Amino acid sequence: MSAYLVFNYRINDRDAYDPYLAAVPAILEAHGAEILAADFDSEAVEGDARHVTVVLKFPSKEAARGWYDSPEYQDIIGLRLDNCDGMAVLANGAGQ
Template sequence: MAAYLVACYDIMDEEGYAPYPAAVAPTLIPYDGELIVADFESEVVEGQPRRVTVIVKFPSKDAARGWYKSPEYQLVLPLRREHCVGETVIVNEWNAN
């Protein structure tokens, strides 16, 4: 079953964060990660969500976890974590059956 990594965050330091998008993209390839959404101006319709919303589709939760914990991503991760605040979750795709 497919799974999605959903990250919602605010960028606190634009300059420090700037290299992150280009650096993270190649780390997704070995885990069959597919960038579905990358919106840097998320539209608020309810609550107080973060400004940036990113959704990446993976073949499974195991693949998403594998990517997140991979040495390649761990090298890139500080570019986001040190310059942003927010939340990241991994969720299963909806299956009505």
């Protein structure tokens, strides 16, 4: 059953964030994730959305959690959390 991680955030310090952006694709690939969307100029049509939106597809919620909790990702997560404001949501795919 596929699962999706959706991130929506504002970058507050681009120079400090850039090492995260460089490191995260290899970690995603190692955990079987697929990047479905990555938009740094996304448009809010409702609510208080930020300008960065990323949608990741994983084989399951367990696989998504495995990536998120992995030592490799935990080593770089601070680069995003310390330099951005926003949210992340983990959801099952439709019909699951």
